[in-house]
Amino acid sequence: MNSHRRQLVSLAHPVYFSLLASVASGIVNTVWVSRLGGPAVAAVAVATTTENVLLGVALVFASGTTVLVAHARGARDPAAVRAAVRGGVALCAVVTPVVAAGGFLLREPLARLVLGGHAGPALPLAVGYFAISLPGTAVFFAQNLVDGLLKGAGDTRTPMRLALLANGLVLALDPFLIHRYGVRGAAVSTVLCRCVALAAGLLALRRNALLRTASRTPAGHRGALRRTLRTGLPMSADFTVRQGGTLVLVAVVARLGVTAVAAYAVAYKVLHVATMAFYAVRQAAAIHTAHTRGAGRGGERRAIGREAVLLAAAVGLVAAVLLAAGAPWIMAAFGVEPAVARAGVLFLRCVGPYLLLMAGCIALGGVFEGSGGAPALLRVTLLGTALQLALAPLLSGLGLPGICLALALAMAAQCAAVAWLLRRERRQEDADVSLVRAA
Numbered sequence: 001m002n003s004h005r006r007q008l009v010s011l012a013h014p015v016y017f018s019l020l021a022s023v024a025s026g027i028v029n030t031v032w033v034s035r036l037g038g039p040a041v042a043a044v045a046v047a048t049t050t051e052n053v054l055l056g057v058a059l060v061f062a063s064g065t066t067v068l069v070a071h072a073r074g075a076r077d078p079a080a081v082r083a084a085v086r087g088g089v090a091l092c093a094v095v096t097p098v099v100a101a102g103g104f105l106l107r108e109p110l111a112r113l114v115l116g117g118h119a120g121p122a123l124p125l126a127v128g129y130f131a132i133s134l135p136g137t138a139v140f141f142a143q144n145l146v147d148g149l150l151k152g153a154g155d156t157r158t159p160m161r162l163a164l165l166a167n168g169l170v171l172a173l174d175p176f177l178i179h180r181y182g183v184r185g186a187a188v189s190t191v192l193c194r195c196v197a198l199a200a201g202l203l204a205l206r207r208n209a210l211l212r213t214a215s216r217t218p219a220g221h222r223g224a225l226r227r228t229l230r231t232g233l234p235m236s237a238d239f240t241v242r243q244g245g246t247l248v249l250v251a252v253v254a255r256l257g258v259t260a261v262a263a264y265a266v267a268y269k270v271l272h273v274a275t276m277a278f279y280a281v282r283q284a285a286a287i288h289t290a291h292t293r294g295a296g297r298g299g300e301r302r303a304i305g306r307e308a309v310l311l312a313a314a315v316g317l318v319a320a321v322l323l324a325a326g327a328p329w330i331m332a333a334f335g336v337e338p339a340v341a342r343a344g345v346l347f348l349r350c351v352g353p354y355l356l357l358m359a360g361c362i363a364l365g366g367v368f369e370g371s372g373g374a375p376a377l378l379r380v381t382l383l384g385t386a387l388q389l390a391l392a393p394l395l396s397g398l399g400l401p402g403i404c405l406a407l408a409l410a411m412a413a414q415c416a417a418v419a420w421l422l423r424r425e426r427r428q429e430d431a432d433v434s435l436v437r438a439a
Contacts, residue, residue, distance in 0.1 A: 012283070049246060070153075084228065099141070264400065346399070
């Protein structure tokens with residue numbers, strides 16, 4: 001195993017377990033909510049999918065700060081570290097009140113939007129969940145900023161421990177609160193447990209040696225907020241567009257009926273076990289690329305990208321095989337209605353090609369983000385999401401297999417676009433080298 005692969009694995013596996021803890025709590029959450037019926041499952045599904053979009057908003061300051069801190073760490077510049085921290089905190093303070101207050105005020109229109117106009121009994125349940133979860137984004141955003149600072153400092157293990165703490169508490173509280181308060185209880189449990197993890201994260205920040213040293217160093221850079229925004233906005237937009245496409249796709253699936261929505265919701269939570277691994281590799285690649293670039297080793301980007309793709313593709317292949325083989329047992333574990341289980345099994349058996357294509361595209365995105373190429377990657381994501389949303393209604397006549405086909409075709413287009421970008425950059429690098437040699 002070469003040095004880049006070792007570093008990627010070292011950074012990625014704590015990130016994956018922290019993401020997996022969130023997925024596990026969401027799955028258990030769905031298991032408990034499924035006892036309340038199909039409308040409850042549909043309501044929580046669209047509400048938690050909306051939170052994935054809000055995570056994209058958090059990436060403006062969280063991931064932007066991660067990349068800037070990692071770059072400054074590679075350059076051994078404490079003043080730049082402090083400037084990156086200040087920029088992340090300032091941007092978080094600007095964004096959070098807008099999202100938390102605005103989301104609460106618009107909770108009912110938002111619920112109608114994501115349920116696709118076929119809300120029925122799921123509408124009041126989704127509105128009730130949003131009434132608690134959307135103000136709770138203040139805690140969610142602060143928690144993401146803390147994680148971003150620690151990851152930029154090279155510490156991906158502490159965010160993992162914080163995620164395990166929060167989601168372990170969720171697993172303990174969910175049965176009681178959901179039984180007592182229904183769908184609202186699931187939202188209350190999540191917000192309360194995140195508050196505990198946030199308090200622990202703030203203590204961890206004070207103990208981090210790099211960040212503690214930087215806090216005593218005069219910040220030698222102005223415009224910290226603008227720099228964080230400029231770095232994080234393309235990364236945030238990329239994730240938000242991708243998750244927004246998934247959210248709109250729920251509305252397309254809703255046209256197939258409540259059974260299809262419930263099956264899609266359960267199956268997609270299971271998919272997160274695999275896709276979170278791709279995003280873990282992406283974060284690791286972004287941190288490692290930014291660090292090596294800050295240390296003056298930007299020429300190693302191609303090798304980092306190759307190792308990231310190989311690592312994510314291996315995970316994607318294993319996941320596709322396991323999901324296809326174990327689909328009946330996976331759906332049975334959720335205790336859903338037989339019709340929902342059958343639809344979910346069909347979806348999981350058709351989604352393999354999409355997973356394999358997604359693995360390479362998502363992992364390679366981390367190299368683009370860590371080296372300042374996030375704007376180009378955003379254009380690729382916009383292309384793929386637009387194609388996905390155009391194809392999904394056309395192919396939805398085939399049922400959930402048609403949705404899988406739309407996802408796979410759109411991701412294939414993104415892979416082709418990324419390959420073209422890489423070839424263009426390679427030609428540019430070769431031309432630059434030729435000019436240097438000629439000079």
